[in-house]
Amino acid sequence: MTFDIDLKILNNSGLRKILIVGVVHGDEPQGEYFINEYLSLKRTGLKNSLYFIPRLNKNTTRTNFNGVDLNRNFPTKNWIKSDKDEYFGGACPASEPETKFLVKLLDKTAFDAILTIHAPYKIINYDGPAEALASHVSKILGYRVESDIGYPTPGSFGTYCGVERNIPTITVEIDENKAPVDLLERFVELFDYFGFKY
Ligand SMILES: [Zn+2]
Numbered sequence: 750m751t752f753d754i755d756l757k758i759l760n761n762s763g764l765r766k767i768l769i770v771g772v773v774h775g776d777e778p779q780g781e782y783f784i785n786e787y788l789s790l791k792r793t794g795l796k797n798s799l800y801f802i803p804r805l806n807k808n809t810t811r812t813n814f815n816g817v818d819l820n821r822n823f824p825t826k827n828w829i830k831s832d833k834d835e836y837f838g839g840a841c842p843a844s845e846p847e848t849k850f851l852v853k854l855l856d857k858t859a860f861d862a863i864l865t866i867h868a869p870y871k872i873i874n875y876d877g878p879a880e881a882l883a884s885h886v887s888k889i890l891g892y893r894v895e896s897d898i899g900y901p902t903p904g905s906f907g908t909y910c911g912v913e914r915n916i917p918t919i920t921v922e923i924d925e926n927k928a929p930v931d932l933l934e935r936f937v938e939l940f941d942y943f944g945f946k947y
Contacts, residue, residue, distance in 0.1 A: 750807070750808070750814040751807050752807070752813075752814070752846040752847065753807075754802060754804075754805060754846075754847060754850050755802065755803055755804070756800060756801070756802055756854070757788060757800075757801045757802075757803070758798060758799070758800050758801070759788070759792060759795060759798065759799040759801065759944065760795040760797070760798050760799065760944070761798060762798070763795060763796060763797035763798030763799075764796055764797055765796075765797045765798070765861035765862070765947060766797065766798045766800065766858060766859065766860045766861055767797055767798065767799050767800065767860065767861060767862045767863070767864070767943045767944075767947065768800045768802075768854070768858075768860045768862075768863045768864070769784065769799060769800065769801050769802070769863075769864045769865075769866075769940065769943070770802045770805055770851070770863070770864070770865045770866070770906070771783065771784045771801075771802060771803050771804055771805065771865075771866050772803070772804040772805055772806050772866075773805050773806055773819050773820050773865055773867065773906065774806060774811045774812075774818070774819070774820065774867060775806040775807070775808035775809045775810050775811060775812070775813070776809060776810055776811050777811075777866075777867050777868040777869075777925075778804075778809075779866065779868060779923055779925070779929045779932070780803070780804075780865075780866030780867075781803045781804040782929045782933075783866065783929065783932070783933060783936040783937075783940075784801050784802075784803040784940075785803055786933055786936075786937070787801075787936065787937055787940045788801065788803075790937070792941070792944060794945075795944040795945060796944065796945050796946070797861075797943060797944055797945070797947060799940065799943060799944050800854075800858070800860070802851075805819065805847050805850075805851070806819055806847060810835070811835045812835055812837065813845055813847055815839075815844075815845060816833065816837055817837055817838065817839040817844065817845050818835060818836045818837055818838060819845060819847050819848055819906075820902065820904070820905050820906055821836055821837070821838030821839070821902070821903060821904040821905065822838050822839040822842065822843060822844060822845050822848045822904055823842065823843065823848055823851075823852070823904045823905060823906055823908065823909035824842035824843045824848075824852065824904075824909065825842070825903065825904050825905070825908045825909050825912070825913055826913065827901075827903040827904065827908065828842040828903055828904040829903045829904070831903075838903065838904045839904075842904060851906070852909075855910065855914065855916075860910075860916050861916070861917070861947075862879070862882060862916065862917045862918070862919070862943065862947060863906075863910050863911075863916055863917070863918040863919070864886075864918075864919045864920075864921065864939075864943070865906060865907070865918075865919070865920050865921070866921050866923065867920060867921065867922045867923070868922060868923050868924075868925040869922065869923070869924065869925035869926070870898075870922035871892045871893075871922060871923070871924045872892050872893055872894070872895040872898070872922045873886050873887045873890065873892050873893065873894045873895065873919060873920075873921055873922075874894075874895050874896070874897075874898050874907065874919070874920040874921075874922065875894070875896065875907075875911065875917070875918060875919050875920070876905075876907035876908060876910065876911020876912050876918045876920070877910065877911030877912060877914070877915050877916055877917050877918050878911075878915065878917050879911060879917035879918055879919055880894075880896075882917050882919060882947075883896075883919055885942070886919050886921065886939060886942075889935060889938050889939045889942060890921060890923075890935050890936075890939060891935065892921070892922070892923075892924075898920075906918070906920075907920050
């Protein structure tokens with residue numbers, strides 16, 4: 750097992766800084782594929798800085814290697830101690846190395862927008878001042894915008910970044926029944942939007 754996290758930055762001196770995080774849940778691996786394929790295009794001339802974490806969670810189940818759901822482990826006001834099931838939020842807020850890594854990154858970098866890639870609900874969810882951005886992402890990816898995912902998510906990354914840090918934060922839930930290769934073109938367009946236009 751490894752908790753090492755790769756961070757790859759495209760264009761260090763961009764006007765705005767965008768953070769794009771893949772594989773928060775280990776059983777939703779598509780984000781790593783989209784990010785690595787995009788990085789292999791070696792885009793130049795970007796207006797913004799793109800900070801890519803291809804795979805936050807190196808485990809292959811929902812939780813990390815410690816059995817913690819990283820999307821319930823962020824130090825938000827609504828964090829709760831929960832049952833030790835696949836939604837276990839950890840022994841305390843930010844107990845996990847992956848969570849600490851992101852908290853530290855957010856402490857030292859003022860991001861203008863954040864995107865995370867999940868599966869399988871085929872929706873765009875957003876937190877913080879991101880309504881207009883969400884509708885733009887919705888146009889590119891073809892999934893509808895849902896401001897409320899329909900169930901409580903205490904300690905989520907979206908609440909931490911969007912609600913509590915006021916950073917426009919988009920959570921994409923992709924269609925897991927589609928082969929990732931068939932969704933790649935849309936994600937290239939989305940990453941290009943963040944890199945060149947946002
Ligand atoms: Zn997920």
